Amino acid sequence: MARRVVYLLACALALLASTLTSAAIVEHSFHVQNLTIQRLCQKRVITAVNGSLPGPRIRVREGDTLVVHVYNLSPYNLTIHWHGIFQLLSGWADGPQYATQCPILPGHSYTYRFTITGQEGTLWWHAHVQWLRATVYGALIIRPRVGRSYPFPKPYREVPIVLGEWWNANVIDVENQALASGGAPNISNAFTINGRPGDLYPCSSSQTFKIKVVQGKTYLLRIVNAALNNQLFFNIANHKMTVVAVDASYTNPYVTDIVVIAPGQTTDVLLTADQPPASYYMAAHPYASAAGVLVDNTTTTGIIVYDGATSPKPIMPVLPAFNDTPTAHKFYSNLTGLVTSPFWIPVPLKVDEPMFITVGLGLAACGANATCAGPFGQRLAASMNNASFQFPTKLSMLQAFFNNVDGIYTTDFPNQPPLVFDYTNANNSFNQSLVMTTKSTKVKKVKFNSTVEMVMQNTALIGVENHPIHLHGFNFHVLAQGFGNFDTVNDRKKFNLVNPQQRNTIAVPVGGWTVVRFQANNPGVWLMHCHLDVHLPWGLATAFVVENGGTPSSTLPPPPPDLPHC
Ligand SMILES: *[C@@H]1O[C@H](CO)[C@@H](O)[C@H](O)[C@H]1NC(C)=O
Ligand SMILES: *[C@@H]1O[C@H](CO)[C@@H](O)[C@H](O)[C@H]1NC(C)=O
Ligand SMILES: *[C@@H]1O[C@H](CO)[C@@H](O)[C@H](O)[C@H]1NC(C)=O
Ligand SMILES: *[C@@H]1O[C@H](CO)[C@@H](O)[C@H](O)[C@H]1NC(C)=O
Ligand SMILES: *[C@@H]1O[C@H](CO)[C@@H](O)[C@H](O)[C@H]1NC(C)=O
Ligand SMILES: *[C@@H]1O[C@H](CO)[C@@H](O)[C@H](O)[C@H]1NC(C)=O
Ligand SMILES: *[C@@H]1O[C@H](CO)[C@@H](O)[C@H](O)[C@H]1NC(C)=O
Ligand SMILES: *[C@@H]1O[C@H](CO)[C@@H](O)[C@H](O)[C@H]1NC(C)=O
Ligand SMILES: *[C@@H]1O[C@H](CO)[C@@H](O)[C@H](O)[C@H]1NC(C)=O
Ligand SMILES: *[C@@H]1O[C@H](CO)[C@@H](O)[C@H](O)[C@H]1NC(C)=O
Ligand SMILES: *[C@@H]1O[C@H](CO)[C@@H](O)[C@H](O)[C@H]1NC(C)=O
Ligand SMILES: [Cu+2]
Numbered sequence: 001m002a003r004r005v006v007y008l009l010a011c012a013l014a015l016l017a018s019t020l021t022s023a024a025i026v027e028h029s030f031h032v033q034n035l036t037i038q039r040l041c042q043k044r045v046i047t048a049v050n051g052s053l054p055g056p057r058i059r060v061r062e063g064d065t066l067v068v069h070v071y072n073l074s075p076y077n078l079t080i081h082w083h084g085i086f087q088l089l090s091g092w093a094d095g096p097q098y099a100t101q102c103p104i105l106p107g108h109s110y111t112y113r114f115t116i117t118g119q120e121g122t123l124w125w126h127a128h129v130q131w132l133r134a135t136v137y138g139a140l141i142i143r144p145r146v147g148r149s150y151p152f153p154k155p156y157r158e159v160p161i162v163l164g165e166w167w168n169a170n171v172i173d174v175e176n177q178a179l180a181s182g183g184a185p186n187i188s189n190a191f192t193i194n195g196r197p198g199d200l201y202p203c204s205s206s207q208t209f210k211i212k213v214v215q216g217k218t219y220l221l222r223i224v225n226a227a228l229n230n231q232l233f234f235n236i237a238n239h240k241m242t243v244v245a246v247d248a249s250y251t252n253p254y255v256t257d258i259v260v261i262a263p264g265q266t267t268d269v270l271l272t273a274d275q276p277p278a279s280y281y282m283a284a285h286p287y288a289s290a291a292g293v294l295v296d297n298t299t300t301t302g303i304i305v306y307d308g309a310t311s312p313k314p315i316m317p318v319l320p321a322f323n324d325t326p327t328a329h330k331f332y333s334n335l336t337g338l339v340t341s342p343f344w345i346p347v348p349l350k351v352d353e354p355m356f357i358t359v360g361l362g363l364a365a366c367g368a369n370a371t372c373a374g375p376f377g378q379r380l381a382a383s384m385n386n387a388s389f390q391f392p393t394k395l396s397m398l399q400a401f402f403n404n405v406d407g408i409y410t411t412d413f414p415n416q417p418p419l420v421f422d423y424t425n426a427n428n429s430f431n432q433s434l435v436m437t438t439k440s441t442k443v444k445k446v447k448f449n450s451t452v453e454m455v456m457q458n459t460a461l462i463g464v465e466n467h468p469i470h471l472h473g474f475n476f477h478v479l480a481q482g483f484g485n486f487d488t489v490n491d492r493k494k495f496n497l498v499n500p501q502q503r504n505t506i507a508v509p510v511g512g513w514t515v516v517r518f519q520a521n522n523p524g525v526w527l528m529h530c531h532l533d534v535h536l537p538w539g540l541a542t543a544f545v546v547e548n549g550g551t552p553s554s555t556l557p558p559p560p561p562d563l564p565h566c
Contacts, residue, residue: 023063023115023145028056030080032136033073040190041203042168046135047074047127053195054162054226055138058125063145065115070104076172077103080112081128082140083264084248084504087473090114091398091524092559094472096128098391099527099543100398102566103129110564118343119475120144121248122222122266124162131533134171137164137226142248151341152244152253155220155270159211163234163261163284163300164192165227175537182366182380183373184294185534191227191284191300198283198301209302213273220244221269225261228533230286230296231328231466231507234259236304237280237317241269243335249475249502250338258320260287260328262468264505264531277306279314288322289466289510297322325510328466332509333481335501347477347497348519352450356486357384358417359467359508359530359540360459362437364388375430375462381538382530383437385417388539389529390439395566397443397525401545402556413442413542417457423485424511426460435461443542446520448549455486456506457513466510467540473526475502476516483512491515505531520546523556 035048049055060066072078081095093114094100104110120142127136139160144150167174168189178185190197199205213219221241225232235241235258243254245268253270261267285299303314320327337344364381366372374380381388392400392408400408421434428434446452454476456469479495495515508514529541548555 023065024061025065025067026060027067028058029069029071030055031071031073032078039166039207040168040197040201044168047076047132048135049138053135054164055136057139057141057160059141059143060116061143061145062120063117065113068112069109070112071109072104072106075106076132077105077129078132079103079128080125082112082114082123082125084123085114085116086118086522087114088117088522089557091473091522091556092563096472096527098393098396099525101396102564104564108564110562111560113560116142119248120343121245121250122160122224122268123248124224124226124266126226131171131175131228133226133533134165134167134228138162139222139224141222148342151250151338152270153218156214156217158220158222160194161221161223161282162194163223163225163227163232164195165230166190166192166197179537181373182378184380187294188229188296190298191230191232191296193282193284193300193302200299200301210305211302212305212307214307215273215277218270218272221271223259223261223267223269225263225265227263229263230288231260231262231468232284233287233319234261234282234284235317235319236271236282237315238275239271239280241271244268244270246335246501247475247503247505249343250341251501252336252338252499254335256331258327258331260331262505262507262531264468264470265503273306277308278311279306279309280304281314281316283317283319285319286322287324287328289325290463291323293463295322329509332507336496336499337501339499345502347479347500348451348517349497350451351453351517353446353452355415355444355452356417356455356457358386358423358457358459359384359469361462361538362388363435363462364437364439376432380462381437382535382540384540384542385414386419386437387413387442387542388437388439389541390441390539392441393566397543399559401525402559409441409443409543411443411445411545413444423457423459424464426464429460429462437539439539443525443545445545445547448523448547448554449519449521451517451519452544453515453517455513455515456508457486458508458511460511464511466507467535468505468507468531469528470505470531471518471526471528473522473524474518474520475504476506476518477502478506479515479517481509481512481514483509486513520544522546523548523554
C-alpha cells in the first residue's frame with residue numbers, strides 16, 4: 001500500500017514537472033496479436049502490433065512522457081523494449097524479459113511509462129522475448145522540444161526507413177529448433193524496407209516501399225536496422241547521403257555514398273534530391289563479416305521517384321561485396337560526435353572501473369544422452385569473458401535488485417578474461433582447450449555514477465565475426481576501434497577524447513576490438529548483449545547492476561503496480 005502511495009506521488013510529481021516545462025504526455029495502446037500476412041508468395045501468421053508490419057510509428061518530443069498500454073493478445077510471452085531510451089529512474093519500463101521484468105503472459109497487459117530527456121533523433125521499439133522482434137518492432141522518433149531546432153537545416157520531409165528481416169517460417173519455431181539441436185538456425189528468406197521486401201523478390205512488386213521526392217528538396221531519412229541477424233549495407237543510386245545522427249545522438253555531418261548499420265543501430269541521413277528527375281532504387285544487403293558462414297544474400301529495395309520522372313524503370317546502385325570490411329570499418333570509424341549539441345556529454349577522463357571483455361562464440365556441453373549439431377558434437381554457445389549468460393526464470397534481475405533477493409544473479413562477472421591467449425588468431429578457432437564455456441548469470445556491480453571503460457575484444461573462437469554490442473540504459477563514447485589484439489600501450493594513444501561518436505550499440509570489428517566509456521548515472525539493472533538474435537540465447541550477454549546513489553534523485557523508485565509476475 002505504502003509503495004502504491006509513493007508511486008502515485010512520483011507520478012503526480014512527474015506530471016507537475018512536465019506541465020512546468022510544457023512537455024506533453026503521449027499515450028498509446030499496442031494490441032499485439034496474430035496477423036495473417038502475404039509475403040514472398042506465401043500466406044503466414046505472424047505476431048504484430050495493431051495489425052501492421054512494422055508496428056505503429058511513435059513520435060514524441062524531447063522532454064515528453066510516453067505511456068504505452070501493451071495488451072498481449074498473442075499466444076506468446078511478450079515484453080517491449082524501448083531501444084536506446086535512457087530510462088532515467090524508470091528501469092521498470094526498459095523491457096528485456098527476466099532482466100527488468102517478467103514477461104506479459106498471453107491475455108495480460110502492462111503499461112510502460114517513461115520520460116524521454118537528453119536525447120533526440122531516431123530510436124525504435126521492439127519485443128525483447130525470444131525472436132519475436134522479427135515482426136514486433138517500430139520506429140520511435142524523438143523531435144526537438146518546442147522552440148528548439150535541429151543542428152542542421154530543417155529538412156523538407158522526414159522518412160523513416162526501417163530495415164527488417166523475414167523468414168518463410170514461424171520465427172519462434174526457427175529459434176527453438178536451433179536451440180534444441182545445438183546448431184545454427186535457418187537463415188532468413190528476405191530483408192525488408194518498412195515491412196516490404198521490394199521487387200527483386202518473387203510476388204513482391206506490389207510490396208515495394210516508394211517515396212516521391214521533389215527535385216532540389218532535402219529529406220531526412222531515419223534509418224533503423226531492425227533485422228535479427230545481419231548488419232546491412234544501404235545505399236541509393238547516384239545519390240550521396242550526409243549522416244547527421246546515429247543512435248539518437250548528433251554527429252558532425254559526414255558525407256558518404258554508403259551506410260553500414262548493425263542490428264540495434266540507427267542512422268539519420270540528409271538526402272538532397274539533386275539528380276535529374278527519374279526513379280532510383282535504395283537497396284540493402286548484408287555486411288557479412290564471418291567467412292564461410294551461410295547468409296541470406298538477398299537484396300531488399302525501395303524506390304525514390306522524382307516528381308516529373310519520365311522513365312518508370314529505377315536505376316540500381318552497386319552495393320559493396322558482402323565481406324567488404326574496409327568499407328564497413330571506414331564508415332563506422334569515421335563518425336564523430338557533435339560537441340555543440342545541447343545533449344553533448346564530454347568524455348569522462350577519470351575511469352573508476354576499467355574492464356577488458358572478450359566477446360565471441362564458443363561451445364557448451366551437449367548434455368548427457370543428447371545429440372548436438374555443433375562442432376565436436378557440442379552445443380553452439382557464446383560468452384563474454386568466458387561467462388555464457390543464462391537468463392533467470394524465477395524473477396527478473398531488477399526485481400531481485402530492488403527486493404534484495406539472492407540466487408537470481410551473482411555479482412562476480414570478471415573485469416578480465418580468465419585466460420590470456422592470442423584472441424584473434426584464427427588458428428585458435430577450434431582449439432579444444434579454449435572453446436568450451438559454461439553457463440552462469442554473472443553481472444558486474446558498480447557504484448552509482450562511476451565511470452566504466454570497456455575494452456571489448458572479439459575472439460576468433462569457432463568463428464571470427466563482428467558482434468554489435470548493445471548497452472541498455474546508456475550511451476557510451478566510442479574512443480577507438482581497431483583490428484587484432486588490443487595493445488594497451490599503443491592503442492590507448494589513438495583514443496578520441498575530444499569528439500567521439502556516442503552510441504548505444506557498437507559493432508566490434510571482426511577480429512578486432514573497440515573501447516567505450518560510460519558514466520553509470522542511472523540505478524538499476526542494465527543488460528548488455530550482442531544484438532544478433534542468433535547469439536543472445538547462446539549467452540553473448542551480461543548486465544550492469546548500478547547501485548542507488550543514496551539520494552532520492554539517484555534511487556530507483558518502486559515498480560509500477562501492474563508489473564507482471566513470474
Ligand atoms: C492500436 O489499436 C488500438 C485498437 O484498435 C487503438 O485503440 C490504438 O489507438 C492503436 N494504437 C496506435 C498507436 O495506433
Ligand atoms: C495464432 O497463431 C498461432 C500459430 O501461429 C495459432 O497456434 C494460434 O491458435 C493463433 N491464435 C489465434 C487467437 O488465432
Ligand atoms: C529449417 O530448414 C530446414 C531445411 O530446409 C527445414 O527442414 C526446417 O523445416 C526449417 N525449420 C523451420 C522451423 O522452418
Ligand atoms: C547466394 O547464395 C546462394 C547459395 O549459396 C548462391 O547460389 C548464390 O549465387 C548467391 N547469390 C549471390 C548474389 O551472392
Ligand atoms: C576514415 O577512414 C579511413 C579508412 O579507414 C581512414 O584512413 C581515415 O583516417 C578516417 N578518417 C577519420 C576522420 O577518421
Ligand atoms: C542417460 O541414459 C542412461 C542409459 O540409458 C540413463 O540411465 C540415464 O538416466 C540418462 N541420463 C539422462 C540425464 O537422461
Ligand atoms: C591452444 O591454446 C592454448 C592456450 O593458448 C595453447 O597453449 C595451445 O598451444 C593451443 N593449441 C594449439 C593446437 O594451437
Ligand atoms: C597458423 O598456423 C599456420 C600453420 O601452423 C602457421 O603457418 C601460421 O603462421 C599460423 N598463423 C598465426 C597467425 O599464428
Ligand atoms: C573457458 O572456461 C572453460 C571451463 O568452463 C575452459 O575449459 C576454457 O579453457 C576457458 N576458455 C577461455 C578462452 O577462457
Ligand atoms: C557524476 O559524476 C560527475 C563527474 O564525473 C559529476 O560531474 C556529476 O555531478 C555526478 N552526478 C551525480 C548525480 O552525482
Ligand atoms: C512464459 O512466462 C512464464 C512466466 O515467467 C513462464 O513460466 C513460462 O515458461 C513462459 N513460457 C514460455 C513459452 O517461455
Ligand atoms: Cu554476436
